[in-house]
Amino acid sequence: MVFIAMAAGFILILIGFYGALTNRNLLRMIVSFTLADTGVHIVLVAVGALPGRTAPILDASVPVAEAVTRIVDPVPQALVLTAIVIGLGVTTLMLAYAYRLFAQKGTLDIAKFTELKW
Amino acid sequence: MIKRFMAVLLLAAVAGMFASLWLDFTPHETLTLTARYYAEHTAADLGAANIVTAIIVTYRGLDTLGEVTVLFLVATIVGLVLATAAAGRRADQAPAGELLMTGSRLLAPPILLFGVYVFVNGHLTPGGGFQGGAIIASGALLLLLADPLRTFSHRLITTVEALSGVTYVFIGVLGLILAGGFLDNRLLPIGTVGELFSAGAIPLIYSLIGLKVGAEFSSMLATLSATEDL
Numbered sequence: 242m243v244f245i246a247m248a249a250g251f252i253l254i255l256i257g258f259y260g261a262l263t264n265r266n267l268l269r270m271i272v273s274f275t276l277a278d279t280g281v282h283i284v285l286v287a288v289g290a291l292p293g294r295t296a297p298i299l300d301a302s303v304p305v306a307e308a309v310t311r312i313v314d315p316v317p318q319a320l321v322l323t324a325i326v327i328g329l330g331v332t333t334l335m336l337a338y339a340y341r342l343f344a345q346k347g348t349l350d351i352a353k354f355t356e357l358k359w
Numbered sequence: 360m361i362k363r364f365m366a367v368l369l370l371a372a373v374a375g376m377f378a379s380l381w382l383d384f385t386p387h388e389t390l391t392l393t394a395r396y397y398a399e400h401t402a403a404d405l406g407a408a409n410i411v412t413a414i415i416v417t418y419r420g421l422d423t424l425g426e427v428t429v430l431f432l433v434a435t436i437v438g439l440v441l442a443t444a445a446a447g448r449r450a451d452q453a454p455a456g457e458l459l460m461t462g463s464r465l466l467a468p469p470i471l472l473f474g475v476y477v478f479v480n481g482h483l484t485p486g487g488g489f490q491g492g493a494i495i496a497s498g499a500l501l502l503l504l505a506d507p508l509r510t511f512s513h514r515l516i517t518t519v520e521a522l523s524g525v526t527y528v529f530i531g532v533l534g535l536i537l538a539g540g541f542l543d544n545r546l547l548p549i550g551t552v553g554e555l556f557s558a559g560a561i562p563l564i565y566s567l568i569g570l571k572v573g574a575e576f577s578s579m580l581a582t583l584s585a586t587e588d589l
Contacts, residue, residue, distance in 0.1 A: 243386050251377040255370055262366035289394075292386050297398070297410040298485065299552060305402040312410065314387070314394040319414040323426050326489050326572075330433035333579055337440045340586065 247287040253280030267339040267349040271332065278328040282321045289317030406549035407482045407558040415487070416561045416568075420542030424531065427571060431524070434575040434582075441586045455505045463505035470498035478569030482558040488565040492572025499577040503584045511581045520574040523567040530560055530567070 257277025261270050290313050297315035299305055343349055390398060397410050397418065407413040415423050454460075477484075478491025502509055534543035544564070550557035 244381070244384070247381055247384065251374075251381060255374055255377070258373065259366065259370055262369070263363055288384075290386065291388070291390070296485065298483075299402055299408045299410070305552065308398040308402070308410075309390060309395055312390075312398055314390055315397055315410040315414055316391070316394050318411045319419065322411065322415060322487075322489060323422065326426055327429060330430055333433055333437055333583075336583070337437045341440055 243287050243290045243292060246290070247284055250280045250283030250285075250287060253277065253283065256280075265351050267342065267351060270351070271335045271339060274335065275328070275332055278324075278332075282324055282328075285317050285321045285324070289314035402552045405544055405558055405561065406552055407544075407561050408553050409482055409484065409487075411485075412482050412487050412561060412565065413558070416482075416564050417542060417544045420531070420564075423568070424527070424542070427524070427527070427568060430572060430575050431520070434520075434578050437579050438582050441582050459505045463501045467498045467502055470501065471495055474498065474569070474573060475566075478566050479562060480555070481565040481569075482561045483553065483555070488568030489572050491565075491569040492574075492576060495569070495573030496576030496580060499573075500580050503580060507584055510585065511577060513578070513581075516574045516578045516581070520571055520578070523571040523574070527564060527567045527571070530564055534560065 254277045257273045257275075257280060260273030260276065264270050264273060294311060294313045295303060297308075297312040297318065299308060303311045339349065342354065346353060389395075397414060401407055401410045401413045405413050405417055407417070474491045474493075474495035474497075476491075477486035477494055478488045481487030481491070499511065530546075531542040534546050535541045537546040539545060542564070544559035544561045547559040547563070549559050552558075555562070
């Protein structure tokens with residue numbers, strides 16, 4: 242299960258990179274980046290998953306005394322929570338800048354933005 | 360064509376890297392040292408049932424404060440970048456259908472309530488301030504979808520955001536004075552693990568984060584929606 246999740250995450254990252262490298266439309270590139278982002282999150286959570294264990298929440302089925310042997314690693318999950326929030330912020334910024342670029346040039350085609358080209 | 364070929368070549372290299380990582384990976388049998396510490400000490404020290412919440416709000420509370428600051432910056436920059444475009448809005452849009460209007464009016468209050476439920480129970484269930492805030496913002500998004508010309512009170516959003524942010528830092532400083540350190544949750548009684556009023560200041564801090572995140576996401580959505588159509 243962990244391996245399937247991790248492979249899915251890696252494949253998502255690759256799909257995202259492929260989309261970001263081959264698409265010329267800024268919006269499609271942004272969507273590709275969010276795909277790669279999701280892939281990274283899945284890989285991170287999969288790294289922290291221990292086979293046969295449950296979520297790191299203490300309740301009737303996971304008593305405090307047995308927590309060490311019953312729960313998965315909570316640290317990657319906390320990291321991913323942060324990463325998701327920051328990823329959303331980055332996506333919002335990319336969308337806002339894409340909007341500004343469109344307002345300026347009237348196009349979202351990255352090949353038309355030649356100022357930084359050499 | 361050559362560009363696409365180069366991209367595929369690059370991706371093949373990255374895929375090879377990933378494949379070797381994937382093949383070498385063996386899941387841990389036991390928790391790492393840090394995770395073991397959290398698993399053993401969270402309930403006794405902080406009284407939180409959800410260990411991820413304990414890490415985010417207390418053990419790594421300063422990082423979360425930084426994260427909230429990043430979100431605040433994003434909301435500000437989005438407002439700044441799109442501000443000049445916000446003038447003059449099209450009013451000739453066809454109104455949303457009856458179904459969407461009534462549905463959004465019916466659903467928005469329960470969505471807001473659910474968001475509040477998620478962040479108030481952040482120390483007990485898989486949820487918390489960021490998730491609850493996102494749910495609240497989804498309620499705001501539904502209202503904007505039903506009526507794109509709707510304007511939210513900027514004063515209200517700014518007030519909620521500023522007040523919750525200042526209170527968050529204030530509670531952190533209180534922890535410095537009354538308990539063990541900055542953002543220490545033990546300035547309130549820890550209580551019994553698993554009850555709503557437990558885990559000291561964690562529910563309070565996470566509720567403030569929830570309000571702040573909800574206000575920030577809503578203001579981002581409102582700015583994006585208020586921007587003039589090209």
